[in-house]
Amino acid sequence: MLNAEINSNVLKDLVDIVGTIVDEVKINLNEEGLNLKAVDPAHVAMVDLSLSKDAFEAYEADETELGLNLKKMEQFLRLAEAGEMVRMTLDEDENRLVLEVTNITQKMALLDTAGMTDPNVPSLDLPLSLKVKGKYVLNGVKASENISDHISITANPDGFEILSEEDEDMVRLSLNEEELEELNANEEVRSLFALDYFSNMIKCVSKDTVLEIELGADYPIKIQFSFAEENGSVRYLLAPRIEST
């Protein structure tokens, strides 16, 4: 059972955040809200998202699984005005999700969740953590897009750096300890990441959102942030590239 009403902006954010990883996802619903985990087809990136019932205008649900096609969901959400409420109910007999915005009702076939297992979230012991404002990382990534297809992220007790280099060209974003919201570092670590994955992961982040980053040396990066006015939380994991050439 599901009977919910939610701001279309929140739903759009959710679809964007998960849609950069997979096209189809299994969402676990319960009385408290929803959560999901998904790994991209190439096994390079993972998303772990939860959204509390407080993010909804109205929320009532039993424990159940929804197999959702995010592309279809995205198309439906284009019909909703910014900030408009979306009503969501389940047509359990027909196995369909019923979505309604003003004057429009869409019934969407749900996917069979039988083969969709939750991936295990690895317990990674990452040596370094920091908090940084979204605007800095967004700028660093934007600058890198003109240079190369990968970036290196370095952090040490003095600060944090995003570097992109190719042939003779280089661009670097450096932040010292004061410019960061928080920094817990005893050593210097550095990892390389594919830029297309990285920039997709932060594309829904606003300038003021604080990103919590955990980092290791040639190790996956963990990026956490909240959305839906702190009622939703996202955790991404991205596997590194190893040094090329």
Next chain:
Amino acid sequence: MNVDLADEEHFVQKNSRCALCRGSKNLCGRERCPVVVKYYQRMESKPLIDSTDISGSSPPGVFVGRYGYPKVNVGPLVPPFHGDTSELDMPELWVGKKIDDIVKNRTQLVRGKYPIRVDRFDGRNRIADITQQMALSKRPAEVEAFFSKKPGGKIQLSDSVQPYGPSGPLKKLDLGTIKFDGRLDKAHFDTDLKATKAVVNLYEKDVYISKIQRAFSVGAFGIEENRKFVPTRWSITAVDDTIGKELREEVKDYRPIDEYRVYETWELDNRWEILMLPRTWMYELVEAWYPETAWNPHGRDIAIISSHERYEGRSDYAEIGGCFYAARLAVAEKLSREKRQAGAVILRETHPGYIMPVGVWNVREHVRDALKKEPKTFDTLKEALFYVSTRLDIKIDTWKKHSEVLRDALYQTRLSDFGVKRKEEKDFKFGEDRHWN
């Protein structure tokens, strides 16, 4: 600065203008492509058609021009003789032929040109009507073409379209009795069936790509009010793209192959080495043009260009052009038949014997040909690449620099390398291909 020594004696030139343009985009700013003009001159000795009236068996072949779109020249391709000419417009049968034979065969086809607007023909125009009927014919069509002046002696060459001979303005066109290909005809009469659906349906009924493309170019498919003539060049890529996409989405439901594979074929002084990797879909075509080959006429360096797509495909047009889509169709077709998915990179080394462009079929049919053979299989990427290095002249390090698929395989780690486990192989049962991961 270029310090990239590709083989024993050549450097690499990235994004070479001719390799990107291939006579189609006027990138050098000249009015006519000097490369193509060079081939014309080589062909100038061909006897001209010395008549304004040609009677012959069209393979059947038709041609829809692109200049002046939406007002273009349409009409048949007719050789000045009768008989079973079907092979002349069926590239599926050309694998193994010599470049001279292909060009000789094709240049016998005379192109009739009749100007129409692509979207206004609805059966009132006899020449457009006959052209359309011919494209649906099962067997060669007996045609008599009357030109308002003698067809000109220039032959046409391009990277995407197979060559053809002289052309002239059509005055009148007569057609003998023809028998329609039932499969094409059925799609033609279904005016509620979308063109993309028609293309895919016909492919699934084993209709040759060249036949589907020909019928597509005369606007034989689609919702009635959307039907229009499509320039031959565009129709080839549209059909390759449509079928390739359909097959790609299908193979994504299957589980990856178990090993590294290398397929190969060498034809027309092109070496095709196709590496398949045990992973989810990713695809790339990398082409290396030696100096003095068709699209590297002036260089002293090897010109290398590539285009790739990741799992989700790409929305912009591939840098490398129509051959990207032609080869993708061949790769996805092979995987679909096997009910498996894979990552694939095609390394194409074009040596100086490939003196002139013969059309995009060269890519589609030769990749298909390679994929029909038994592959060499390997447990590791390293072994597979070592084998490839013994088959190509250009060094593997150079290919790596230009291949996103190879770089991804070599340098991108997976979460599973750090303890995120994918679904155990033993849990897998056939029929559960969906969500195998």
